[in-house]
Amino acid sequence: xxxxxxxxxxxxxxxxxCLSHVSVDCIILGYHDKxxxxxxxxIKGMPRPKLPGGFVEKKENVDDAAxxxxxxxxxxxxxxxxxxxxxGNANRTAEQTANMKHLLKKQNxxxxxxxxxxxxxxxxxxxxxxxxxxxxxxxxxxxxxSRWYDIHNMPPLIIDHEDMVRxxxxxxxxxxxxxxxxxxxxxxxxxxxELQALYxxxxxxxxxxxxxxxxxxxxxxxxxxxxxxHIGGHRSPTLYKFNKRNYDKALKxxxxxxx
Amino acid sequence: xxxxxxxxxxxxxxxxxCLSHVSVDCIILGYHDKxxxxxxxxIKGMPRPKLPGGFVEKKENVDDAAxxxxxxxxxxxxxxxxxxxxxGNANRTAEQTANMKHLLKKQNxxxxxxxxxxxxxxxxxxxxxxxxxxxxxxxxxxxxxSRWYDIHNMPPLIIDHEDMVRxxxxxxxxxxxxxxxxxxxxxxxxxxxELQALYxxxxxxxxxxxxxxxxxxxxxxxxxxxxxxHIGGHRSPTLYKFNKRNYDKALKxxxxxxx
DNA sequence: TCAAAAGTGTTCAATGTACACCCATGC
DNA sequence: GCATGGGTGTACATTGAACACTTTTGA
Numbered sequence: 114x115x116x117x118x119x120x121x122x123x124x125x126x127x128x129x130x131c132l133s134h135v136s137v138d139c140i141i142l143g144y145h146d147k148x149x150x151x152x153x154x155x156i157k158g159m160p161r162p163k164l165p166g167g168f169v170e171k172k173e174n175v176d177d178a179a180x181x182x183x184x185x186x187x188x189x190x191x192x193x194x195x196x197x198x199x200x201g202n203a204n205r206t207a208e209q210t211a212n213m214k215h216l217l218k219k220q221n222x223x224x225x226x227x228x229x230x231x232x233x234x235x236x237x238x239x240x241x242x243x244x245x246x247x248x249x250x251x252x253x254x255x256x257x258x259s260r261w262y263d264i265h266n267m268p269p270l271i272i273d274h275e276d277m278v279r280x281x282x283x284x285x286x287x288x289x290x291x292x293x294x295x296x297x298x299x300x301x302x303x304x305x306x307e308l309q310a311l312y313x314x315x316x317x318x319x320x321x322x323x324x325x326x327x328x329x330x331x332x333x334x335x336x337x338x339x340x341x342x343h344i345g346g347h348r349s350p351t352l353y354k355f356n357k358r359n360y361d362k363a364l365k366x367x368x369x370x371x372x
Numbered sequence: 373x374x375x376x377x378x379x380x381x382x383x384x385x386x387x388x389x390c391l392s393h394v395s396v397d398c399i400i401l402g403y404h405d406k407x408x409x410x411x412x413x414x415i416k417g418m419p420r421p422k423l424p425g426g427f428v429e430k431k432e433n434v435d436d437a438a439x440x441x442x443x444x445x446x447x448x449x450x451x452x453x454x455x456x457x458x459x460g461n462a463n464r465t466a467e468q469t470a471n472m473k474h475l476l477k478k479q480n481x482x483x484x485x486x487x488x489x490x491x492x493x494x495x496x497x498x499x500x501x502x503x504x505x506x507x508x509x510x511x512x513x514x515x516x517x518s519r520w521y522d523i524h525n526m527p528p529l530i531i532d533h534e535d536m537v538r539x540x541x542x543x544x545x546x547x548x549x550x551x552x553x554x555x556x557x558x559x560x561x562x563x564x565x566e567l568q569a570l571y572x573x574x575x576x577x578x579x580x581x582x583x584x585x586x587x588x589x590x591x592x593x594x595x596x597x598x599x600x601x602h603i604g605g606h607r608s609p610t611l612y613k614f615n616k617r618n619y620d621k622a623l624k625x626x627x628x629x630x631x
Numbered sequence: 632t633c634a635a636a637a638g639t640g641t642t643c644a645a646t647g648t649a650c651a652c653c654c655a656t657g658c
Numbered sequence: 659g660c661a662t663g664g665g666t667g668t669a670c671a672t673t674g675a676a677c678a679c680t681t682t683t684g685a
Binding site for chain 4: 586
Binding site: 346 | 684685
């Protein structure tokens with residue numbers, strides 16, 4: 114690892130383009146085949162993985178910065194992304210700063226020029242829902258190597274990133290009762306058991322099949338098609354698709370969905 | 373107005389003690405006698421009132437900064453205060469910055485030394501619930517003169533502060549179904565009609581008296597006393613008090629209260 | 632014919648909602 | 659005695675939760 118490709122150089126996000134003291138972090142939840150995963154990144158020389166994050170360019174909306182981080186990591190556009198909390202404790206980045214000083218020294222980076230990154234940061238946190246099989250993981254200079262971790266088997270993360278994950282999951286699990294999900298997480302044609310498995314993965318609990326069907330159908334956001342999916346070995350489940358108009362209306366106005 | 377007592381001097385919050393680019397704003401909701409009010413401040417020379425806000429000291433938690441703003445304005449401690457959203461659009465402070473430049477010029481303040489305040493800010497927003505009859509309004513140098521506005525009769529506010537108010541009220545009205553309220557808003561002994569009036573003021577709608585009583589009693593957070601309140605001219609209502617232990621438990625664990 | 636998953640309704644319990652009359656008090 | 663607000667219970671509708679058998683498919 115040399116200075117050219119280190120944490121502190123080569124990135125599009127040069128200090129002079131970014132706001133000091135402000136960062137964004139993303140809890141990127143990936144779903145596929147009944148599994149929920151979280152995207153983390155590992156920087157050589159740092160003790161523990163972290164959430165993908167970044168800085169806010171001087172003329173960039175904070176929401177757009179989060180969206181940019183998401184897109185840089187996953188290559189995906191149009192993904193559901195939601196700000197959920199801002200982390201602003203004074204000492205939250207102290208440990209990270211100490212580690213970075215150490216790294217800078219080892220890499221012979223001029224610490225004075227890097228003062229901006231050694232200062233305190235507050236972080237605006239977002240969560241996103243993605244389909245991880247659609248994602249081609251991209252590493253980047255600023256934030257190291259990306260990797261999916263199973264939600265039940267997370268490593269310890271730096272600073273308050275474990276709190277962020279816990280908070281994001283808690284809020285997502287509450288929000289799911291008021292917002293439709295699934296549009297970017299399932300193929301355009303999907304079966305009810307697939308949709309149910311998605312809800313079960315997010316809520317991390319089993320749901321009653323008949324009650325689930327009944328409730329989802331009553332929301333009027335999915336439409337039964339005259340097609341079956343061939344799954345082999347078993348009865349062929351009916352395919353459904355989202356009614357995008359009603360789905361978007363439900364996103365905007367909220368739904369009532371007790372699960 | 374001279375430089376000594378102007379917007380830009382005399383405050384405990386000197387630029388060198390504060391983080392750049394980060395501010396906090398508080399939606400301080402005041403309740404008394406069935407009325408909901410919002411605390412705003414008016415700075416001479418600025419076109420419209422604003423929400424009370426402030427900056428974050430370099431070694432201060434962001435939550436504590438919001439709490440400090442609240443306390444500086446109202447003199448109240450121990451008030452319910454909750455972070456609800458962070459506003460980070462790139463151009464959100466553009467208008468304010470333009471106005472400030474104008475003000476600085478008029479006041480012959482050295483603009484170079486004030487560059488920190490003319491830059492872009494992102495704002496972490498909080499809402500608080502207070503009893504406005506307990507508040508002695510305090511002006512301050514940084515933020516002008518304080519005043520309560522009726523929630524139904526708000527003036528236009530600067531930048532995105534009207535969005536903040538709208539968002540805060542929306543979130544509060546949702547949260548009220550999961551959190552107990554009232555502890556700092558009512559006398560230690562209160563009547564059920566008083567409590568109901570508080571809920572009605574926050575939700576801005578009438579509630580059914582019998583159903584309200586039934587639901588509140590079922591939460592086990594209030595306790596009937598063997599005392600009545602003398603209100604004159606009418607039947608004397610029974611006094612209640614909060615069961616602080618259960619109230620705090622409900623704050624922490626949440627409640628289910630459909631209204 | 633067997634294994635595995637899909638599909639389909641009913642019953643019961645809990646909760647929410649609507650609603651009206653008598654009571655206490657001070658003038 | 660009258661005006662005003664306090665206090666109380668029931669009936670009905672809606673919603674949530676539990677639950678089992680038949681169908682389809684391919685091996």
